[in-house]
Amino acid sequence: MKSIRVVAEHKYEVSIDKSFDRIRHHVPEGAVWVTTQSLRDILPIDFPTNRTIIVPDGEGQKSFDSLKELLEQCAARGLTRSSTLVGVGGGATTDLVGFAASIYMRGISWIAVPTSRS
DSSP: OEEEEEOSSSOEEEEEOSOHHHHHTTSOTTOEEEEEHHHHHHSSOOOOGGGEEEEOSGGGGSSHHHHHHHHHHHHHTTOOTTOEEEEEESHHHHHHHHHHHHHGGGOOEEEEEEOOOO
16 A cells, blocks of 8 residues: 655645555445446455445436535434445546535545546
């Protein structure tokens, strides 16, 4: 696994790896995973059933309705300011999760796990 330390307004580390098993070790216990059904079906990740939110596929998820549904599911699961969302998918998914995390309870932690089907 390669890591890059980013020093900006907030310091953080970017980890790069092809193995979901090693990436998973960087995800806090109790994090809520967000992905699409099509990715959930094909990725070698054992998504925790009670901590996984499924969002629509593709650019269609970039809507207020999708954002509202994701925020409502976060609230229904009792996420707090110390919770973490993990967005697994393409740009539409990670954009949606990042924006939702930034406005839920004035901002919670989130992790992007970008994927590519090619």
